[in-house]
């Protein structure tokens with residue numbers, strides 16, 4: 001019995017040592033332009049969902065989805081988020097595909113998480129990904145407005161939808177088309193674009 005226990009402990013220590021050495025001594029590929037590994041997507045994505053589910057406070061969105069709030073959220077989105085997450089005229093950004101993990105493209109697949117979870121992610125960001133924490137940059141009110149916009153993105157009232165198209169048309173695309181030269185960052189965006 002003692003021998004068995006000892007063998008078990010040695011095996012566990014060995015596995016931990018191999019795992020640590022693999023990571024610490026440079027065997028993990030750091031490149032972002034790699035296909036997302038199956039193991040990583042099957043572990044990391046559910047882990048992020050579970051962590052947000054556990055941590056996001058059960059706050060209620062204090063705003064009504066009025067046209068005014070949706071339009072304000074849309075403007076915040078166009079100037080801060082669309083370059084990565086896409087917009088109505090540029091539903092898929094090449095820039096977003098250059099991240100690891102890839103940036104979810106909201107105009108293709110609207111975010112369907114509960115609003116308190118989207119709010120939490122927007123406020124605090126996601127570590128080890130390109131998703132920044134916005135609480136130093138945006139007010140709580142602006143974050144709720146953009147959260148409201150996200151959860152109505154696939155069912156916008158016509159007036160808001162039209163305003164979004166107009167705003168997206170004047171926003172310079174961040175190379176949504178790989179055949180075009182990468183454009184300069186758009187007005188109001190303060191992120192390194194390439």
Ligand code: HEC
Nearest residue numbers: 080081084099101102103104118121122126129130131146
């Ligand atoms: C520099 C690129 C970049 C910018 C700018 C950016 N994001 Fe993100 N965002 C990401 C990435 C990358 C992820 C995926 C994180 C992950 O899965 O680990 C993400 C994830 C999210 C998620 C979670 C989506 C999900 O389904 O899990 C939300 C919500 C979100 N972003 C909202 C926003 C909003 C709102 C803004 C603007 C205020 C914004 N993002 C700006 C890169 C960006």
